[in-house]
Amino acid sequence: MFDLQLEHSDKFDLQLQQQEVQHQNGIDSPQPIQQQQQQFLDFSTNNTSSSSDWGGNSQNPNFRNNIVSSNGEQDLNQEQKNMSAVRHSRDQIREMKKVFKHCPHPNQEEREKMSRVLGIAPIQIKFWFQNKRNQDKIMQEHRQNNLLRQENARLRIENEMRNEKLKNTICLHCKGPVSIGKMCFNQNKIRIENARLKAEIEKLSGVSRNHINAVESDYDITSSMIGELYYDxxxxxxxxxxxxxxxxxxxxxxxxxxxxxxxxxxxxxxxxxxxxxxxxxxxxxxxxxxxxxxxxxxxxxxxxxxxxxxxxxxxxxxxxxxxxxxxxxxxxxxxxxxxxxxxxxxxxxxxxxxxxxxxxxxxxxxxxxxxxxxxxxxxxxxxxxxxxxxxxxxxxxxxxxxxxxxxxxxxxxxxxxxxxxxxxxxxxxxxxxxxxxxxxxxxxxxxxxxxxxxxxxxxxxxxxxxxxxxxxERLTCSIDTNVPTRDYCDNFQGRKILLNLAQRMKLCFSSIVGSSIESCWNVLTPDSHDVRVMSKTNTEPGTPSGVILNGGTSLWLPVLPKRLFDFLGNQNSRSEWNILSIGSIIKEMTHIRHGHDLGNYVSLFQVNNKNYMQNNNMLLLQDKSIDRTSSHVIFAPVDINSMNLVFNGGDPNIIALFPSGFAILPDGVQLSNGGPMLNSIGSGGCLLTISFQILVGLNPALKIENGWVEAAVNFIKNTCERIKVAMA
DNA sequence: TGAGAGACCCCCGTTACATCA
DNA sequence: GCTGATGTAACGGGGGTCTCT
The missing domain is CATH 3.30.530.20 (START domain)
Structure with missing residues (x-):
């Protein structure tokens, strides 16, 4: 991490450390810290042996800032002259930010190490980390507030609409308007109003019927009704x-x-x-x-x-x-x-x-x-x-x-x-x-x-x-600069690229997971078979041409949809259902939320297992999404070199995506209050569809052998069994 | 073994200055 | 050059935890 070499005078370090110890021990310094730092400055300017500095730049302002001199008024003027140099340099901040990502609370030893490398006093490093933690917290609260404000505006509008709807609702008993805390209006008045409305409905129905009759008898395209539709x-x-x-x-x-x-x-x-x-x-x-x-x-x-x-x-x-x-x-x-x-x-x-x-x-x-x-x-x-x-x-x-x-x-x-x-x-x-x-x-x-x-x-x-x-929600998050993101791509553009890739992955997954598939797919198993296996030749420009094999099936499980969703979307439980990922260490590099619910996010994982990810140049892109009626966990291996190219402005279409994953639906047997996906439902059962996809060879003319189909069927069945066992 | 003192750390709010429009 | 808004480094107070006596 700290590969930058700094020729730093041990004498200055010692003085700075003493200064910090004195400060931390509550011993009052005879001079303000900044004044003491100024003394270091004077000392520095008189000591040519200390001229080497941060990154070879002898004008490092912070370094000067840490120097102490010994006289009064003149120092104050000198101090004011050097105020422009009070801030840490970009390089120093960059290095501290790097450390902060992994360790927001460095201990004394770590601070001292940083101090030696960066040329900042340990106390300054301590202050910087404190300030950084506070800033991050404030930013986080700010984002949270924005989300809550949006949610609040939405709820307010929804509330107004509900009130409006309530005003117009007819009471089932007296056919009059309903209002909270009030009884219905005068019954005679209601009956009169009701009769008028009924008559109006009849009249409108008559218009509809007459309208249809007119259409049946008159096909004149220039009629006023059709003219309204700009038909040319x-x-x-x-x-x-x-x-x-x-x-x-x-x-x-x-x-x-x-x-x-x-x-x-x-x-x-x-x-x-x-x-x-x-x-x-x-x-x-x-x-x-x-x-x-x-x-x-x-x-x-x-x-x-x-x-x-x-x-x-x-x-x-x-x-x-x-x-x-x-x-x-x-x-x-x-x-x-x-x-x-x-x-x-x-x-x-x-x-x-x-x-x-x-x-x-x-x-x-x-x-x-x-x-x-x-x-x-x-x-x-x-x-x-x-x-x-x-x-x-x-x-x-x-x-x-x-x-x-x-x-x-x-x-x-x-x-x-x-x-x-x-x-x-x-x-x-x-x-x-x-x-x-x-x-x-x-x-x-x-x-x-x-x-x-x-x-x-x-x-x-x-x-x-x-x-x-x-x-x-997903679209809003892709254009919102305040969406919470962690690590790897902490900039707006990178986040947008990953969200777009995840969306492409979802489109591809949706196009093969159902029964309505494009004619380019060749189904290799009979209709009566539990598992559907099919193949096609990949022709997408920019991606490797070859033969793709897909296997999929559906099953019922006696668990809540949300529980299954949490299980399948958790990287720590991946080895429980995927035989290939046993023994893998899966590290989340990026986490991008794309919805209010915490279950909606895109992740980029680093997987260190050659069985699972063929080589170390592959990452795993995963999209988790949940709404009131369904949820899915979709993932695909992506090439790290291609990702780097795309992050540096390359065409995202060069990234080949062969998504696999799960779609989860409630079984719909018995619904209680609330949403069937997010809240628990009475039925307790859910329907899971599994779909796996793999590029089996780079030769487009490759013939699929029966053994492969059998292997695909066995793999899907094995995955189903593992999920059943885990959920039991 | 429990109480008290001291060291250390963190969070939070504030201050002073830098920077920028 | 002045001014106000914003960002950043430094600081102080309060409170929690740990160690030592």
Missing amino acids: GNDPFGSLLTPYFDKQKIVELAMVSMEELTRLTLAGAPLWISTNESESLNESEYIRVFPNVISPKHTGFISESSRESMIIFMNHVNLIKTLMNVNQWSAMFSDIVSKAVTIEVLSHGGLENYNGLVQVMSADFQVPSPLVRARENYFVRYCKKHQEGIWAVVDVSLDHLRPSSTTMPRSQRRPSGCLIQELPYGYSKVTWVEHVEVDHTTLLSNRFYNSLITSSLAFGAKRWVASLGRQC
Whole structure:
């Protein structure tokens, strides 16, 4: 650490040490310390043998500062002259900072050693460390305060919204307004108001029906309704979609769905039924209020509906931009959305915003498990600005408009989406509605996951909103300069690089962990097999080409999701589940928080084990993330030389990432109050998906042998067994 | 064995000066 | 050159812990 050589006079050291001892022993010095230091200065200037100094610089100010002279007034003037030299040099501070990182409380011996090397009195080193500890503490408190202030602002807004909502809530008994601590209004007045509202609802329903009828009978594209949507009749993206008249139907369908979604987000009971902190639609009431608006339900299909609200730290403009850009949208919801594409834009909306944008899209919706079939959807997405600060984005399936010859879809989206309300300080309130009809005979294929799916925790609004909130926190942390970070990369740029790498790793993991995988993957095990093994040729530019082998499976464990998350994310317990890391010493080099919950962070580990990390030039990048509905621990080995290149301004894409890891979901059997992931739940069970990935060879033409598949299956099974034993 | 004194350390707040806009 | 804000080195007081008597 102290490799800098200093020719330092022992005489000065002795005097300084004596000075410190006297000071520490409470013996009053005949002169102030600074005056004594000035005496050292005078002594120094008269003693040529002491001219060598810090780093070969004979002008070292601190060194001069430690010198004592012996006369009075003249010294004071001299002292004032040298005040500009009171501060420690950059090199000295840098070296002390290095020590501080490992040891914020150096003992006397260590201080003396530093004193000799740095040319500062031990007492000065002691002061410096004291001040540094205080500064760090103050900074830490400052950061904590900022986080708390943000949290406070969010809670205040949420509270205001709740109060507002409460004002508008209708009492189930008397149909009147509800207020805390007050009884309902005069019943006659309430009944009159109720009748008026009912009439209004009927009227609005009539408008919807008439509207649809008008669409059925009139396909004039220049009608005032469609004109509002800026539709110009041209196909800027080519005619990928459907014949001309279908597009009019789609646009009209989008508009009607928007109306339905808006009403669904604002309605209360009896349309929505509240159970266990979640809301679902009252089916009979729904049919009464929205009769045959979209399309009849397929026989045998089951409705899944849910609604959830959340205040998120993202302004409405960015949120809408994210939702309307297919790449950003699938990245934002990477653990739910896969294979998303925009097929055709039917209307481009306003020039400066997305108001009126209508686009036809397709996407697979999945849970992170190879055992659950993904839901393929073909739908239209429409964005509309309702009034200043209030926007809505709606999706609705187009499957019923497809030619009858095509395969019957296994699920379809009824009007679903979100209402976005602009809030102060860059916040938005999002009310999310998910309403789908699903063929459970084909999509409920695994008994472990059935409860999760039917509880709406897999595909419901709660999961969408939790995922959105988590991702917003992550984005905020990546641009916040006050995020707590430890060691290795303590600068903003380095932190940003690591967070981006972790995000890339997560995207890659999400794309292979579910059942909706890209066609480039070659599945090597039969569908009936517990463990799925697949391979592909890596073609990503900048990374080593070769063959990647992936193995994955899911299992149920009788433990709380949070407990499993803590276990799998803890480097000290890694050898309990990973046979390759037994005997490893894993040291965390960097720790970057990316969320309020302490479980959300990215780490960079140094692992000294050749079995595990092939060579000493590899580090382990790990991303831990948890929200109210799911959590994951994802990790990948990264080459230390490539990392250094990237930290020095190189292209991050040169870092090859082959992520492995775990996705954890609650089993959804029985939910108590609070979030299923962060708080304990009644069921006590969770669903774990394991996915391991490895580059098996650098030859792209390599043929995968059966022995490798068997080895991969055995490795996954062994890992499962180890986790089961550890959790037992 | 417990009490008291002293040494040492740390935290916290303050002061004095340097630096910068 | 003056001024105010901010950063930094040094200092003092209070309190805790440990050792010795």
